[in-house]
Amino acid sequence: MTTAAPTQTQLPEGQHGIKAHSDGAGKVVPVQTRSERFASFDVNDFAAVTGREAVWKLSPVGTFTDLTAGELDGSTYPIEADDVDGVTLEWIDRADARIAVVGVPEERASANAWSSFDQALSITIDGEEAKTVVVKRSALGDGPRAAHTVITAKPFSRGLVIIENSGDARLTENVEIVVGDQADITVVSVQWWNDEAVHLANHFATIGRDARLKHVVVSLGGKVVRVNPTLHLNGQGSDLEALGVYFADAGQHLEQQVYMHHNAANTRGRVTYKGALQGAGARTVWIGDVLISNSAVGTDSYEQNRNLVLTDGTRADSIPNLEIETGDIAGAGHASATGRFDDEQLFYLQARGIPEDQARRLVVRGFLTEIVQQIGDAALQERLQDAIEAELLGTPVSASTGAQGGAQQ
Numbered sequence: 001m002t003t004a005a006p007t008q009t010q011l012p013e014g015q016h017g018i019k020a021h022s023d024g025a026g027k028v029v030p031v032q033t034r035s036e037r038f039a040s041f042d043v044n045d046f047a048a049v050t051g052r053e054a055v056w057k058l059s060p061v062g063t064f065t066d067l068t069a070g071e072l073d074g075s076t077y078p079i080e081a082d083d084v085d086g087v088t089l090e091w092i093d094r095a096d097a098r099i100a101v102v103g104v105p106e107e108r109a110s111a112n113a114w115s116s117f118d119q120a121l122s123i124t125i126d127g128e129e130a131k132t133v134v135v136k137r138s139a140l141g142d143g144p145r146a147a148h149t150v151i152t153a154k155p156f157s158r159g160l161v162i163i164e165n166s167g168d169a170r171l172t173e174n175v176e177i178v179v180g181d182q183a184d185i186t187v188v189s190v191q192w193w194n195d196e197a198v199h200l201a202n203h204f205a206t207i208g209r210d211a212r213l214k215h216v217v218v219s220l221g222g223k224v225v226r227v228n229p230t231l232h233l234n235g236q237g238s239d240l241e242a243l244g245v246y247f248a249d250a251g252q253h254l255e256q257q258v259y260m261h262h263n264a265a266n267t268r269g270r271v272t273y274k275g276a277l278q279g280a281g282a283r284t285v286w287i288g289d290v291l292i293s294n295s296a297v298g299t300d301s302y303e304q305n306r307n308l309v310l311t312d313g314t315r316a317d318s319i320p321n322l323e324i325e326t327g328d329i330a331g332a333g334h335a336s337a338t339g340r341f342d343d344e345q346l347f348y349l350q351a352r353g354i355p356e357d358q359a360r361r362l363v364v365r366g367f368l369t370e371i372v373q374q375i376g377d378a379a380l381q382e383r384l385q386d387a388i389e390a391e392l393l394g395t396p397v398s399a400s401t402g403a404q405g406g407a408q409q
Contacts, residue, residue: 250279
């Protein structure tokens with residue numbers, strides 16, 4: 001078991017106006033740096049989730065107590081994937097050296113998944129020729145389940161990995177992504193879940209020297225979907241593009257907590273998440289943490305989140321955070337905006353004879369297309385465009401839209 005203890009700072013009483021806490025907890029002021037969070041592989045090292053914790057305070061914790069505190073089914077499950085040259089899919093034992101390479105769970109649901117899975121799904125990308133593999137999961141059932149996936153891009157390799165999730169699920173999982181030196185890989189996670197599905201996911205990635213990772217999260221279906229990427233630019237000259245697109249309907253909770261860590265010199269990182277909300281009770285949460293370590297000189301970093309509110313009764317939380325430990329950087333910044341339609345855009349379209357309802361759909365599609373068109377797979381991009389149109393029309397969204405079959409493994 002590996003445990004990273006939480007760090008606390010002892011300060012003289014009254015220094016800089018900071019006073020000791022009155023709860024008698026040792027007269028300490030906790031360190032707020034994102035990298036100092038408590039982490040452990042063992043679920044028993046975490047206290048029960050109450051919803052007051054920083055990592056859970058915007059989540060509907062009462063809807064998934066079985067995933068944070070209960071026993072989980074950690075057995076393997078059916079997948080569908082075609083055979084692709086340069087791609088190896090296999091189930092590996094939890095003692096395999098490829099597991100626990102990237103990160104350590106920082107919250108109880110992630111640790112519960114790590115403590116519970118029997119075998120991990122390993123996806124290995126090799127070879128300099130570009131390749132695409134689609135892995136589909138649609139038979140997870142409605143019982144509480146744990147899963148673990150390891151995606152390894154060997155040095156100099158190129159590839160696109162798409163993981164499509166559909167059907168029923170009550171799932172907590174961890175995904176490790178290891179990008180070797182000078183590799184160029186895109187990883188896309190698509191959530192088409194049924195209406196009552198609950199999905200809690202933590203993605204951990206490390207990017208090697210002069211390597212590039214494009215990480216894309218698409219969340220459309222499910223009652224509660226929480227995908228939190230932790231992305232470390234550990235190699236000099238590494239490059240990260242972290243993208244997200246989501247559409248929350250009435251009663252849906254879609255959440256993303258993104259952590260981009262610049263940990264080496266001359267790294268570049270971009271985080272862009274865009275979402276739309278419609279219907280009573282539609283809720284989205286985006287938290288973006290960026291840490292530029294003192295070793296990350298020459299860093300070029302930017303994060304942004306945009307939300308388009310389509311109806312009353314919705315709520316979008318958007319919280320960007322930026323920590324910089326060195327002044328020797330190329331640039332860093334963040335932005336967040338949540339608002340309604342641009343009246344000028346609607347007027348422009350209506351003045352050209354386009355009815356208001358069609359004009360609104362065009363604006364939303366244009367708003368979200370910026371992310372969709374960067375995925376790099378034409379078939380999936382077309383299906384997502386159709387799904388966004390279906391969301392706007394209030395019709396059910398299904399993974400079967402334009403789906404292509406695969407071989408079950």
